[in-house]
Amino acid sequence: MSERPFPTLPNPAPGPAADEGLARRLRALACTAPLHDLDVRKANLAGEFGGYAMAELALSAIDLVTLQMDFDTGADHEQVVARLLARVAAQAPGRAQEEHERVARWVLENLVNVGSVDRGFRAVYGTFDPDGSYVRRDYDFKLIEEVPGPGGGVYLRTTDEAVNVLVGALDTDVTSAQIAAEVKLEVLVNRGRLADAQLAAEQARYRTVQYAEALRRTLDATRRNVRAVDWLRTVPDMITEALDHVADRYRHENAILTNIRRARDEAAADRGPTHKRQAAELVDIVKDCIRRHTQLQSRLLEAGPLFRAEQDRQAFAPPPARAGTDVYGQLLAPVLPLPLEQAHRVTDAFFARGSGLRTPECVRLGDLVDLLLTPPVPREHLGAEMPEPDLVATPDDSRFSEEQMEAAQDLLDLPADAPRRLSGLLAQARNRDPELPYLVALLAVHAASPPVGTAHRQGERRVLFAVDDGTELEDHEFGGADLIIGSALLDAAAEPAASP
Structure with missing residues (x-):
């Protein structure tokens, strides 16, 4: 077998x-x-x-x-x-x-x-x-x-x-659900089934509220951070679609309102007061839908000016009055030479105030009992296996090489009492390397506004500076001012030399 x-x-x-x-x-x-x-x-x-x-x-x-x-x-x-x-x-x-x-x-x-x-x-x-x-x-x-x-x-x-x-529905699209609910409402009103029509009208109103909530969340996100919302394509398309939707629904709901009023006023006597009461309640619900659509339309028209106002406010907001903490110069550089016992006190104080507040946990007794009675999950002794990273070499796309950078810094390593003109430095750099004058000019322009405070906090001995005295630069490759380039000793480096 x-x-x-x-x-x-x-x-x-x-x-x-x-x-x-x-x-x-x-x-x-x-x-x-x-x-x-x-x-x-x-x-x-x-x-x-x-x-x-x-x-x-x-x-x-x-x-x-x-x-x-x-x-x-x-x-x-x-x-x-x-x-x-x-x-x-x-x-x-x-x-x-x-x-x-x-x-x-x-x-x-x-x-x-x-x-x-x-x-x-x-x-x-x-x-x-x-x-x-x-x-x-x-x-x-x-x-x-x-x-x-x-x-x-x-x-x-x-x-x-x-x-x-x-509503008793799944997570469906708001626009399509709103159209389907109002078409269903119109059919039920035309057939005189006012009890079912009232339920459909209430569902249509809930979908209207949901549509307005989507717009409100978009505007709130714009007020917090205008870059977090796609105002280039997504939101303008949504506003255009929503305005067309509001116009269609407004005409649709007014037609439904006319039919409901006719059903209320022409109700036969044998149907009794229940039919008229249902028709009157339907009139109130549809009028509330029209009011909400009108309010939604006004908010849609204000969305564009709100975006432009928030863009101006967030883009041109003044900088904070207090300067930020220089983590390298004010924390890392002073702490690294300290012994471990002294460094602990500094880092503990910094991270205790820099990590923010902690939200206290509030648990129910039932959750606490379940947590205590749940057996621990067995774990591997060495933990889960780490995946092998796929490393890709980053291409070196820099224009200047390390040798050129060292040559430029050697040219700009000037004595404190002997500044030089930019034109002379460019001519000397051109004799060494045809590309070197571009790097020297770049470093000279950067030295026009030297970061003195940062260099002082980081313990630098000197800083490069550039001054414009009105002399025009005469060079066949570069134009502008013939800057005076020099180096200045910082106070921390100059004090020992100045003492007798």
């Missing part, structure tokens, strides 16, 4: 496109994990909170923050808690007002993730590399973040991940 070989298993990675779609769905699923975690952790609260549906309250809190935040400011923390109290009280009407407020604050603080250092969430998911190997990756995200306001206060803003959780 012959042995039959095992069939070859197919590659688990179906392809880059399918694997990217799986990764996007896993990231979207990870964004809902903090909401489900609220229902799991509510048992840890001191009291009986089993009757509260924490995930529903979390979705309501995200909804309130999204609709209250504006382009420049976010939602007020206390106002969100106050509006969330009605939903909390509806789930447990027999409980006290203090308990309702405690639940509302607990849900909102957990969405901000106050207990973590960076106030963010992390999820782990797996993807396949092109070679078919399974790789685990970290996905960091936030749902609600605290941002500073223009008046000095702290506001709440929802992120793109929170809006995706609220």
Whole structure:
């Protein structure tokens, strides 16, 4: 009996496109994990909170923050808690007002993730590399973040991940999702399905907020560093596309608003007041969408002048009043000759003040227990194998050789009491090497503004200087002033010679 070989298993990675779609769905699923975690952790609260549906309250809190935040400011923390109290009280009407407020604050603080250092969430998911190997990756995200306001206060803003959780969609393109939501809204209004149309209108409004958030982040990055944003191609293309998008959506939403008002005013009596109420709510939602699009259009028109103003402000900002620390002259050069015992005190004081503040870590008891009970990962005795570096020789593209540099420095090694004209140095250099006058002229021009302070801190004995007394240079290769070249002894080198 012959042995039959095992069939070859197919590659688990179906392809880059399918694997990217799986990764996007896993990231979207990870964004809902903090909401489900609220229902799991509510048992840890001191009291009986089993009757509260924490995930529903979390979705309501995200909804309130999204609709209250504006382009420049976010939602007020206390106002969100106050509006969330009605939903909390509806789930447990027999409980006290203090308990309702405690639940509302607990849900909102957990969405901000106050207990973590960076106030963010992390999820782990797996993807396949092109070679078919399974790789685990970290996905960091936030749902609600605290941002500073223009008046000095702290506001709440929802992120793109929170809006995706609220809408119930994947991480899709904002523009295409907005167009699809409004086309769906128009079809539902024309068919009279106002209940479904209200849900589509709310999703269209969330996408409008998300589109404005993308522009706000671009402008904030420009205010911090204008070089970090591509204002040559990417942002102008985005602004042009966004202006066309706003114009199309504005005409589209006005047409939808006309149809909704007609459906509200012509509603049959047998449909009852529910149909008219839904139509009236739809009118308010679409009007809010139009208001947000109008505000977005005004911000888009102000983006170009803001870029030019920030470019001028950052490019022509005055230098700092305090001079920077010369690490070589003020720290390294004085410390190297010192004994190790004395050098320790200098370096400890420098790095203690130069490394900045440390953010204190704040951990939860559950995280601490998991950290203590997790067994250590075995490590290799000598560590992981270091890859062999692929070294490439850097080509020497300098114009002047080392010999020419030594010859130029020999010509410019002048006595302190015998300066010379540049024309004489150029003629002497030309007799040695036809290329040497160019190097001598370059060093002479550099000596017109000698770095005296740096040379003094680094312990140099002399410094080369060049002075223009108005004499014109007569040379067939160079023009300008016939500088007076000389060398001056620094104070630290001149003091011993001047003493009797």
